[in-house]
Amino acid sequence: MAQIFIDAATRQNPFESSIGYVIRTDEAVLEFGQYLGEMENHEAEWNALIAALKQAAALGIRSVILKSDSRIVVDSVHKNYTKNPKFKPYLLDYQGLQDKFDLLIIDWIPRDQNKHADHVARHYLNQH
Numbered sequence: 001m002a003q004i005f006i007d008a009a010t011r012q013n014p015f016e017s018s019i020g021y022v023i024r025t026d027e028a029v030l031e032f033g034q035y036l037g038e039m040e041n042h043e044a045e046w047n048a049l050i051a052a053l054k055q056a057a058a059l060g061i062r063s064v065i066l067k068s069d070s071r072i073v074v075d076s077v078h079k080n081y082t083k084n085p086k087f088k089p090y091l092l093d094y095q096g097l098q099d100k101f102d103l104l105i106i107d108w109i110p111r112d113q114n115k116h117a118d119h120v121a122r123h124y125l126n127q128h
Contacts, residue, residue, distance in 0.1 A: 001065060004066045005068075006019070006052045007114050008048050010125075019036060020120025042070070049068065049094060053104075074108040
């Protein structure tokens, strides 16, 4: 079973975000990230979720424990609902990706347990 850690990094001036995610399997630890440009942090966290799941599916991973320090994303996924209209397309994307996995568990973790994904996200933010 793979473990995936996701995070977003955002700076205010100028307002810009990036994402980072780490996929740990028995064989490897893989780092991925992307600069997103102008985007608020919660939306970037959703982008990290979708990008990480798409990457895992592309790698043929079928069982995942995904960990995020974003309560908004984790709670929305667990409730299968978000009241923020901006996040609804992301929740729909997530629901569409669920079928690609035999097992998909998403857990909230404290920020201090998500340092690797945070480091990757900040790396991509600082490249711009």
